[in-house]
Amino acid sequence: MVPTITAKEITLRQLRHRFHLERTDDENFFREWQDDLPELTDFEKQLLGQVKEEYLYLSESPLLEVILKMVIISPLLRLAGFYRHPFELTA
Secondary structure (H helix, E strand, O other): OOOOOOHHHOOHHHHHHHHOOOOOOOOOOOHHHOOOOOOOOHHHHHHHHHHHHHHHHHOOOOOOHHHHHHHHHHHHHHHHOOOOOOOOOOO
């Protein structure tokens, strides 16, 4: 039987080491996710670049859900317009 490891017992750093994973910045990676999308403004590109940079920095350590929501998810939801009418927030 193959041993299983729960997600809370392993870090991204351990997975990278164990499976020899490498991050790629190749823009053609998952090309199907990028085709036929609206053009981003310079502001949107800048904000997404900041979110990516912050995520890459934070992902080197265990990332708690509350930090992920605050640093990554919240700016993406704002950029996508989910804090504006007709959407309602609940917590």
